[in-house]
Amino acid sequence: MSKKDMIEQLRHRLASNDRWALRALMRIYQNQTADEQCRETTIERNGIGFTGPDAEILTSFARHYQRRGSLSERQMIILRRRIPAYARQIVQGSDTTRLEAAFSSTVTTQAAEPNG
Known part of the structure; x- marks a missing residue:
């Protein structure tokens, strides 16, 4: 699978699967510097972590998820x-073999489920 295909498949998963979206949220949050996490903003232009417009809200979601273990339905929609x-950032920082395997196992699991 090409990286472009992998990114597109991941975008689809992130938009439709809460588990994938939450894992990605925490991965990107961990990419923020400690100062950025504390200030809920983007300070460094290093190509990783949240963008300026997303930093405040997604940092608050990550902290909420760490404390409570879940987000509200409204937060999940956002x-x-x-x-x-x-x-793209997640694919660049991931083991692509493991990511491909995760895509495959999810497809296999969904195909085996009734009404899946």
Whole structure:
């Protein structure tokens, strides 16, 4: 699978699967510097972490998720709308073999489920 295909497939997963969206949220949050996490903003232009417009809200979601273990349905709607923009960053920082395997296992699992 090409990187371009992988990014597109990941964008789709992030927009439609809460588990994938939450894992991506936490991965991108961890890419923020400690100062950026603390200030809920983007300070460094280093190509990783949240963009300026997303930093405050997505940092607050990440902190909420760390404390409570879940997000509200309204927060999830916003997250599923915003997090696909970070698919390229996630692919660049991931083991692509493991990511491909995760795509394959999810497809296999969904195909085996009734009404899936």
